[in-house]
Amino acid sequence: MVLFSLVATHADIDLETVAQLSTGASELATSALAGSPAVAGAIVLATCNRFEIYGEAHRTEDVDNARAALIAQLSGSTGLNEQVVARSFNTRTGADVTRHLFSVSSGLDSAVVGEREIAGQVRRALITAQHEGTASSGLVRLFQAASKTAKDVGAQxxxxxxxxxxxxxxxDLATELSEDPDWSAKKVVVFGTGAYAGATMSLLRERGCTDVSVYSSSGRAAGFVATRGGTALDGETLPAAVAAADVMIGCSGADTRVEAAELAKVRAGSPQPLIAIDLALTHDFDPAVGGLDGVELLTLESVRLAAPQEQAESLAQANSIVAGAASAFEQDREARSVDSAIVALRRHTMNVLDTEMEKVRARHGCTAAAEEVEFALRRMVKQLLHVPTVRARELAANGQQEDYVAALEALYGITVEPAAERATGAECPVVHDAGVQGAGVPDAGHDTRRHSA
Incomplete structure (x- = not known):
């Protein structure tokens, strides 16, 4: 199995294109899995400044077909030309996929370096994929390891x-632009009830702002303010609230947006200036509102340009943790890649043993002597299998697993079939601890025993 990713971020393309790609996120993974046998699993990570698809293919030669299937699906759902979609993505495979996701989850690749919101978004992307049944076991392990790495970076x-x-x-930018930096005196209108809106409410409360109204085009404002405070707005009360507001913050990304002409009409008699903060990737506010008298418009691009730099020492420590975690994950993946070969060798050996024991029982019956012979033989088989198991791990760690498989086929005529991947990622066919002699070698002929990972 091969991991790959398609990455489109603020660092490589404009946010407008990221927003257009994000409109195709819904059902992208399920449709790709249903429409292409090359795609074994897929998880979509869509945030305010990135759109990334993490996938798993059965073989290296399937990656191009899997990529083509995902791009075709995304082109169809967004209406963008396939060539435009293809040019928007950087494609990563193997260890590059791991290192990039671990960096993303840890906040190292964010517009605001070190921000912690992305770690939650990575977790939610995995939960969504598991719920939709598109997360292969390899992707589950990848995202779980990314979340753990983010926690380690935060803690260490x-x-x-x-x-x-x-x-x-x-x-902070809005504070700098305000005539009065005191948030306790400001009236704020928040558009949206999602995760960003929740974070916005918390930060406004920390800054002493108590006069906050919330509008949701989907009618969820009342439920939202019931747990977070504030006043719920509807279509009738929204204009008056915007007219009186000092700040309005867009966090919804809804299909409808506040148009410049509409805002100018509503604000015609307002004496105080207005700061409009548009944090929605697909824009809650018409960009033209920034040209209105008395209105300052802040966007995600404004935030990116104004984000302060983290200290070099902290960045170096975080990068070191990410590099170590990515290396350990790749070593584990390489070790797992020979599971099928190890199981095949064990099965072959135990089948030979069972055949010989049948001959012993046929000649001597189920006597104590026969049981002693069986016990001794099974113990010997465990000893004999230990070194080939350890060598398999060592060769896999050096990227030589194909040599091991070829040797099995040449010496024993064993054909190794790829292990079936399962979305739970909860189990693996053998214990990954080559340091224990006989570890994971089946007892008494039970060569299909599974151990919790």
Missing amino acids: TALGARGLSVVSVAL
């Missing part, structure tokens, strides 16, 4: 200690 370094995030940097 000062990266992100200042609590910076896209929302916090945006609010």
Whole structure:
């Protein structure tokens, strides 16, 4: 099985294109799995400044077909030309996939370096894929390891200690632009009820802002403010709230947006200036609102440009943790890649043993002597299988697993079939501890025993 990823981020393409790609996120993974045998698993990670697809293919030669299937599906759902979609992505395979996702989850690849929101988004992407049944076991292990790495970075370094995030940097910018930096005196209107809106409410509360109103085009504002505070708005009360607002913050990414002409009409008699913060990738506010008198518009691009740099020492520590975790994950993947070969060898050997024991029983019956012979032979088989098992792990760690498989076929005529991948990722066919003699070698002929990973 081969991991690959298609990556489109703020570092390589404009946010407008990222937004267009994100509109095709829904059902992309399920449709690709259903439509292409080359795609064994897929997880979509879509945030305010990145759109990434993580996939697993059965073989290296399947990656191009899997990529083509995903691009074709995304082109169809977004209406973008396939060539435009293809040019938007950088394709990674193997260890590059691991290192990139671990960096992303740890906040090292964010517009605001060190922000912690991305770690939650990575976890939710995995949960969504598991719920939809598109997460192969290899992808489950990858995303779980990425989340663990993010926790290690947070616990072992000062990266992100200042609590910076896209929302916090945006609010800092708004503070600098305000005539009065005191948030306790400001009236704020928040558009949206999702994760960003929740983070915005928390940060506004920390800054002393108590006059917050929330609007949701889907009618979820009342339920949202019931647990977070604030005043729920509807279509009738929204215009008056916007007219009186000092700040309005877009976090919804809904199909409808506040148009410049509409805002100008609503704000015609408002004496105070307005700061509009648009954190929605697909824009809650018409970009033209920034040209209105008395209105300052802040966007995700504004946040990216204003984000402060983390200290070099913290970054170095975080990068070291990510590099170590990625290396360990790849070594484990290489070790797992020979599972099928090890199981095949054990099965072959135990079948030979069972055949010989049948001959012993046929001649001597089920006597104590026969049982002693069987016990001795099975113990000997365990000893004989230990070295080939250890060597399999060593060869896999050096990328020579194909040599091991070829040797089995040449010496024993054993054909190794690829192991069936399962979405749970909860079990593996053998114990991954080559340091214990006989570890994972089946007892008493039970060569299909499985051990918890």
